[in-house]
Amino acid sequence: MSQQSPRTVLIVDDESSIREMLAIALEMAGFKTVQAENAASALKQIASRLPDLMIVDWMMPNVSGLELCRRLRRNPDTASIPLILLTARVEEGAKITGLEVADDYITKPFSLRELVARLKAILRRTTPKGIEEPVEYGNLRLDPVGKQVTASDRLLALSPIEYRLLQLFMTNPNRAFSRTQLLDRVWGGDVYVEERTVDVHIRRLRKTLGTELSDLIQTVRGMGYRFTIGTNYTD
Amino acid sequence: MSQQSPRTVLIVDDESSIREMLAIALEMAGFKTVQAENAASALKQIASRLPDLMIVDWMMPNVSGLELCRRLRRNPDTASIPLILLTARVEEGAKITGLEVADDYITKPFSLRELVARLKAILRRTTPKGIEEPVEYGNLRLDPVGKQVTASDRLLALSPIEYRLLQLFMTNPNRAFSRTQLLDRVWGGDVYVEERTVDVHIRRLRKTLGTELSDLIQTVRGMGYRFTIGTNYTD
DNA sequence: TTAAATTATTACAAAAATGTGACGACGGTA
DNA sequence: TACCGTCGTCACATTTTTGTAATAATTTAA
Numbered sequence: 163m164s165q166q167s168p169r170t171v172l173i174v175d176d177e178s179s180i181r182e183m184l185a186i187a188l189e190m191a192g193f194k195t196v197q198a199e200n201a202a203s204a205l206k207q208i209a210s211r212l213p214d215l216m217i218v219d220w221m222m223p224n225v226s227g228l229e230l231c232r233r234l235r236r237n238p239d240t241a242s243i244p245l246i247l248l249t250a251r252v253e254e255g256a257k258i259t260g261l262e263v264a265d266d267y268i269t270k271p272f273s274l275r276e277l278v279a280r281l282k283a284i285l286r287r288t289t290p291k292g293i294e295e296p297v298e299y300g301n302l303r304l305d306p307v308g309k310q311v312t313a314s315d316r317l318l319a320l321s322p323i324e325y326r327l328l329q330l331f332m333t334n335p336n337r338a339f340s341r342t343q344l345l346d347r348v349w350g351g352d353v354y355v356e357e358r359t360v361d362v363h364i365r366r367l368r369k370t371l372g373t374e375l376s377d378l379i380q381t382v383r384g385m386g387y388r389f390t391i392g393t394n395y396t397d
Numbered sequence: 398m399s400q401q402s403p404r405t406v407l408i409v410d411d412e413s414s415i416r417e418m419l420a421i422a423l424e425m426a427g428f429k430t431v432q433a434e435n436a437a438s439a440l441k442q443i444a445s446r447l448p449d450l451m452i453v454d455w456m457m458p459n460v461s462g463l464e465l466c467r468r469l470r471r472n473p474d475t476a477s478i479p480l481i482l483l484t485a486r487v488e489e490g491a492k493i494t495g496l497e498v499a500d501d502y503i504t505k506p507f508s509l510r511e512l513v514a515r516l517k518a519i520l521r522r523t524t525p526k527g528i529e530e531p532v533e534y535g536n537l538r539l540d541p542v543g544k545q546v547t548a549s550d551r552l553l554a555l556s557p558i559e560y561r562l563l564q565l566f567m568t569n570p571n572r573a574f575s576r577t578q579l580l581d582r583v584w585g586g587d588v589y590v591e592e593r594t595v596d597v598h599i600r601r602l603r604k605t606l607g608t609e610l611s612d613l614i615q616t617v618r619g620m621g622y623r624f625t626i627g628t629n630y631t632d
Numbered sequence: 633t634t635a636a637a638t639t640a641t642t643a644c645a646a647a648a649a650t651g652t653g654a655c656g657a658c659g660g661t662a
Numbered sequence: 663t664a665c666c667g668t669c670g671t672c673a674c675a676t677t678t679t680t681g682t683a684a685t686a687a688t689t690t691a692a
Contacts, residue, residue, distance in 0.1 A: 206501065209518055209521070336540075336542075336543045336545075337542050337543055338542070338543050338544035338545070342517070342521070346518075346521075354508075354510055354511050354514040354515075382544050382545075383556065383557060384556075384557030384560075385544050385557070388543060388544070388545070390543075390545075390552075
């Protein structure tokens, strides 16, 4: 049974009719959908919550879909979101230009069945990398499928937030996150809590990790926190 | 993490009490604020100095806030200023119409904390940071992503100021900085500290770098300091 | 060489940042 | 209903960082 949390697809198109059609088709296929009618709105949605995949219309007023994709690619946080470009163009040149930034493209008119199929294909080959593969450092192991964390084969009891924190850390080792970034990516961009709340949850995470493993989560003074591996210290 | 020059927020509202409340809240959050009580005044303020973000009341006499936003969007100079619409309307129609021109909207009554949070979120995503590549000279390596510095793979414990100092030096090798320049670029242009304080921090940086690497930071007598690489000396 | 100018070093107290425990709120559940 | 786990926030403790002044060391100019 593939009852993971449903994938979220962000549909970016200026025509509401197309958005609606796609939304219905995708929701029937078991996806969650979010819509945006322009690039600015899309960026806002993304800031609020990272989608698992995006369908972007090539031709849009102001910022074109292509330009939106380029901007997404430049930002490390969004660079890995799989993209499907929706285009009416059939020319080879356009195809190639589009593929440089997109993972796939579909020319209008298109069959919904085909779209869904391609979408699933892309998710199949892009998600296992980050989301479903267990991450492991030393004897600490995080299993995204079972949402379980084990240390030396002992199961750790993590709260939901602790789990997401650890997952973010373990999938981005040696990267410092500010409290704001953590709030954005663990809590979600649309939740407003005190920055210091992060400290408390770091504390709780460290506590459940135990004395040995808690060293993995380091304080970066004046900045935030970092999951550090493979470095020697000389303090 | 607000060591950048303070952002300026232009508040446009016909009710002075609301303007004042917003101004106080925002200034407590570290922003500079400018106020305007109508669209004309707002345009004047903008002409005098471009704000980093605007909060605009939807309902205003004469030109409505929405109309003001539209005019701003039409002008290339002001089109990219992020906008937050302040509105009492809750209807879906209003939301959608508003979002076409604004980056976000907040319905009255609103929580100041939420407003500040959203405002920061908008600034965060409209001011994308450049891609940060590690800098490396010899066995000294500074990693902006992890905010860590290693010497021969040993992690150095730098304080925030030491880190920023070293980052400035390493990204501008062989360039001499005066103490004033260092204060501007490491401390930020809006703080007042003694010039001699720089000396102390240089000393601290040299100390944490260790005897070998401390030679990299050279004193330029009568001028300031310089990060020197690839040069041999024969005094 | 000496005196003046400049920088290095040290110590210390204030300020800032982070760690920590506790409390109440909230939703789910027996 | 009461219980339980989780969460956000606060108050207070602890640690680190920072600015400054005092003093030592060094360089420069005459």
